[in-house]
Amino acid sequence: MREKLLVVDDERTILDLTAMVLRGKGFEVLLTDNAQDGYDIIAAEDPAVVLLDYMMPKVNGLAALCEIRQRFPQTYVIMFTGKGSEDIAVELMKAGAADYIPKPFSNTNLVERIENVLHLREIELRNIELLEERERLRKEIEKWNRDLEQRVEEKSLELKRAHAEILQSEKLAALGHLSAGMAHEIRNPLNSISLFVQVLQTGLKDDPELLSYSEKVIQEVERIDDILVKLLATSKRSPFQLRSISIQDVIDKALEMFSEQIQSQGVDLIKEYETSPPPILADSDELSQIFSNLFANALFEMATGGNLEVRLRHNEHNVMISVCDTGRGIPQEHLNQVFDPFFTTKKKGTGFGLSVVLRIIKTYGGRIEVKSEPGKGTCFDIRIPLG
Ligand SMILES: Nc1ncnc2c1ncn2[C@@H]1O[C@H](COP(=O)(O)OP(=O)(O)OP(=O)(O)O)[C@@H](O)[C@H]1O
Ligand SMILES: [Mg+2]
Numbered sequence: 001m002r003e004k005l006l007v008v009d010d011e012r013t014i015l016d017l018t019a020m021v022l023r024g025k026g027f028e029v030l031l032t033d034n035a036q037d038g039y040d041i042i043a044a045e046d047p048a049v050v051l052l053d054y055m056m057p058k059v060n061g062l063a064a065l066c067e068i069r070q071r072f073p074q075t076y077v078i079m080f081t082g083k084g085s086e087d088i089a090v091e092l093m094k095a096g097a098a099d100y101i102p103k104p105f106s107n108t109n110l111v112e113r114i115e116n117v118l119h120l121r122e123i124e125l126r127n128i129e130l131l132e133e134r135e136r137l138r139k140e141i142e143k144w145n146r147d148l149e150q151r152v153e154e155k156s157l158e159l160k161r162a163h164a165e166i167l168q169s170e171k172l173a174a175l176g177h178l179s180a181g182m183a184h185e186i187r188n189p190l191n192s193i194s195l196f197v198q199v200l201q202t203g204l205k206d207d208p209e210l211l212s213y214s215e216k217v218i219q220e221v222e223r224i225d226d227i228l229v230k231l232l233a234t235s236k237r238s239p240f241q242l243r244s245i246s247i248q249d250v251i252d253k254a255l256e257m258f259s260e261q262i263q264s265q266g267v268d269l270i271k272e273y274e275t276s277p278p279p280i281l282a283d284s285d286e287l288s289q290i291f292s293n294l295f296a297n298a299l300f301e302m303a304t305g306g307n308l309e310v311r312l313r314h315n316e317h318n319v320m321i322s323v324c325d326t327g328r329g330i331p332q333e334h335l336n337q338v339f340d341p342f343f344t345t346k347k348k349g350t351g352f353g354l355s356v357v358l359r360i361i362k363t364y365g366g367r368i369e370v371k372s373e374p375g376k377g378t379c380f381d382i383r384i385p386l387g
Helices: 012-024 035-045 061-071 086-094 107-202 208-235 247-257 259-264 284-300 353-363
Strands: 004-008 028-032 049-053 076-081 099-102 243-245 267-273 280-282 306-314 318-325 367-373 377-385
Touching: 004 012, 004 035, 012 028, 012 107, 028 035, 035 049, 035 061, 049 061, 049 107, 061 076, 061 086, 076 086, 076 107, 086 099, 099 107, 107 208, 107 353, 208 353, 243 247, 243 284, 247 259, 247 267, 247 284, 247 306, 247 318, 259 267, 280 284, 284 306, 284 318, 284 353, 284 377, 353 367
Parallel strands: 004 028, 004 049, 049 076, 076 099, 267 306
Antiparallel strands: 243 280, 306 318, 318 377, 367 377
């Protein structure tokens, strides 16, 4: 059976005639004598083409054409018109008719016109399908592009991070080498200086002024030694003992050490321990240094009050700690220097605090990131693997 056609005409003879001719050509033919039923048949049967009479008693043929085109855009309409009504035909074509056939018509002309419209319809529908397909593909490509851009961005960021980490490790490695050498070379003569001054002091007992100078020499020697010890700490691990410890306890104990300072500076301590992480295998003195250095820095920035916020969370793999303050913040241009040994903006700072923090966190396979908004405060986010 070929395509379905619907004939809408109030003249019985036209219906019978067209049905006979078209069925003879293999079409499936539906018939009705009024437009109203025609709409229902189209909705139910979805015919490819409707042959619609322009001159019908109840419904205006033009209105019926418009309605069909609007409600069933895939159904094409061929109009039957009276003879000599070319003006009307133009109007019908403008309103969306695929063709018009003046009555009376010949059978061959009727079939030929229908074949043409069916052919045109097929091409147009296929075209619409292709356009839709093209639009769908365009959107898909757009999405791929966006995904790709995002992945490139993520990878670039990862690369940048990895690069920064390598730089930092190289710096620390170079420093480790240097400081171990320095400590050896400098601490020995320092020790001698100290011993000789002590010997000298025995001869200076009667001269308090000179004695006080010699005391100063010893103090300064001790200060240098102190710096060297700290320098060593940034790069070299001191003897350690791994135990199963609670990181929460380590943080609390470190906070305890600062409780007086927190109170005297009028700082509000906000503790948010969302979870109680399982114990980790670590040296508690080492871990404690992380927090005491961070708290010391934070409190330094909040001499006249502010908020010190400590957050603790964990998931299957890591424990996450954030230490945030509402201090002056770190200027953008310093952000990637704060972990460098010797970098300090403080008059009496040595600039070792954060490099020690970084070294210890790395020892435990963790990560630290700093975020800061000048004028608002600073956050250090730490992640330490659980296993
Ligand atoms: N919470 C913070 N708010 C603002 N700036 C900070 C903060 N923490 C660190 N910094 C900046 O980073 C620098 C380096 O910090 P780091 O702890 O390494 O050394 P330091 O505090 O200067 O000296 P040290 O800790 O050796 O006494 C600081 O001098 C400061 O400029
Ligand atoms: Mg510090």
